[in-house]
Amino acid sequence: MVDRKKSPKKTRNLEESRKEILEAAFWEIFTRSFQGVSVDDIVGKTSLTKGAFYHQFPTKLDLGYALVDEVIKPMTYSRWIDPLKEYENPIEGILAQLKNLIGKAKPSELRYGCPLNNLVQEMAPVDKGFKERLENALNYWIDGMEKELKRAKEGGYLKKDVNTRQAAHFVVMAHEGFYGMLKALDDPKAFDALYDSLKRYFATIRS
Amino acid sequence: MVDRKKSPKKTRNLEESRKEILEAAFWEIFTRSFQGVSVDDIVGKTSLTKGAFYHQFPTKLDLGYALVDEVIKPMTYSRWIDPLKEYENPIEGILAQLKNLIGKAKPSELRYGCPLNNLVQEMAPVDKGFKERLENALNYWIDGMEKELKRAKEGGYLKKDVNTRQAAHFVVMAHEGFYGMLKALDDPKAFDALYDSLKRYFATIRS
Numbered sequence: 001m002v003d004r005k006k007s008p009k010k011t012r013n014l015e016e017s018r019k020e021i022l023e024a025a026f027w028e029i030f031t032r033s034f035q036g037v038s039v040d041d042i043v044g045k046t047s048l049t050k051g052a053f054y055h056q057f058p059t060k061l062d063l064g065y066a067l068v069d070e071v072i073k074p075m076t077y078s079r080w081i082d083p084l085k086e087y088e089n090p091i092e093g094i095l096a097q098l099k100n101l102i103g104k105a106k107p108s109e110l111r112y113g114c115p116l117n118n119l120v121q122e123m124a125p126v127d128k129g130f131k132e133r134l135e136n137a138l139n140y141w142i143d144g145m146e147k148e149l150k151r152a153k154e155g156g157y158l159k160k161d162v163n164t165r166q167a168a169h170f171v172v173m174a175h176e177g178f179y180g181m182l183k184a185l186d187d188p189k190a191f192d193a194l195y196d197s198l199k200r201y202f203a204t205i206r207s
Numbered sequence: 208m209v210d211r212k213k214s215p216k217k218t219r220n221l222e223e224s225r226k227e228i229l230e231a232a233f234w235e236i237f238t239r240s241f242q243g244v245s246v247d248d249i250v251g252k253t254s255l256t257k258g259a260f261y262h263q264f265p266t267k268l269d270l271g272y273a274l275v276d277e278v279i280k281p282m283t284y285s286r287w288i289d290p291l292k293e294y295e296n297p298i299e300g301i302l303a304q305l306k307n308l309i310g311k312a313k314p315s316e317l318r319y320g321c322p323l324n325n326l327v328q329e330m331a332p333v334d335k336g337f338k339e340r341l342e343n344a345l346n347y348w349i350d351g352m353e354k355e356l357k358r359a360k361e362g363g364y365l366k367k368d369v370n371t372r373q374a375a376h377f378v379v380m381a382h383e384g385f386y387g388m389l390k391a392l393d394d395p396k397a398f399d400a401l402y403d404s405l406k407r408y409f410a411t412i413r414s
Contacts (some may be wrong), residue, residue: 035242036242120387125390178380180328183332
């Protein structure tokens with residue numbers, strides 16, 4: 001590749017158009033699935049040309065990969081892990097976040113599920129590159145959860161013999177499972193049922 | 208509609224071709240998603256003509272609905288609920304089935320996830336008719352699970368104050384959550400982590 005210095009303005013514009021495309025793609029794909037959306041659909045939701053799109057993302061798959069790495073992975077972390085840091089007892093934080101972000105969500109939000117889980121279900125079996133990135137994003141979430149559970153243990157909020165890695169897997173699975181179930185069930189009691197049962201599980205590992 | 212008696216042979220043939228189409232559609236859609244598969248793809252996997260297909264299913268959506276009602280709903284029940292009836296203690300049965308059908312499954316099977324969960328994730332937000340049928344199939348599974356948990360309670364294997372409806376929701380959620388996670392994680396330890404944590408939950412409701 002030619003080593004050519006880009007002007008600061010051009011670099012900024014490139015960054016901005018990448019951001020604009022990824023934002024439009026996020027919403028289209030979140031609500032309609034990856035395979036159900038075309039490049040034209042996405043370009044049509046931006047102020048950019050198709051040429052500008054292909055300059056950033058030579059193929060639709062490249063866009064999908066960037067969506068996982070640059071949007072969904074950090075978004076999941078900042079939605080589910082960062083807020084836990086505000087809690088002295090991370091377990092309280094996990095339960096509060098589930099209540100805030102799922103329990104109090106409108107049916108119109110819940111019907112679309114979780115952006116990460118949706119892509120796992122749709123694309124992990126279909127494309128190896130997607131699977132690697134989705135696995136990486138999921139493990140990043142599990143790692144963050146484990147760190148918080150370790151902090152809970154150090155703070156004396158978890159039993160000393162709890163395997164924090166196992167627990168992190170289970171808690172993240174429950175987040176995805178909650179989303180997955182509520183996508184089909186229009187039953188306001190379903191969240192409470194799941195939440196109360198998860199609390200029972202937590203009771204077994206809390207000290 | 209003209210009330211015309213069908214010959215037994217014709218009726219049998221119609222039933223057989225319906226069955227043949229649904230079987231081919233099940234596999235194509237299970238491995239490649241509903242939106243990713245065309246009517247031509249499905250017809251190509253059968254011995255039938257496209258005319259015969261459209262005679263049975265005027266639209267692709269009609270096929271999708273029949274797939275949920277006639278294949279996935281009874282299949283899920285016979286895979287996850289019927290075997291529990293062999294166990295005096297249904298809780299033992301639930302854990303054994305999870306181990307048999309998920310814990311011991313090959314990665315090549317797990318990569319496709321659960322046929323019901325896949326369609327929930329893909330089609331519930333997209334089409335109302337799908338959502339109703341998927342919700343019905345999921346509730347049929349939850350109802351079956353509740354019946355088994357009630358039997359466990361009557362047999363003295365569950366605490367008397369356990370809300371069996373809540374527990375049924377949680378256990379079915381965990382099945383879907385296990386499938387969902389393992390679709391992304393190529394980690395043989397992940398099943399064990401989830402399984403051990405679910406056992407902890409069961410410990411809180413067992414007597």
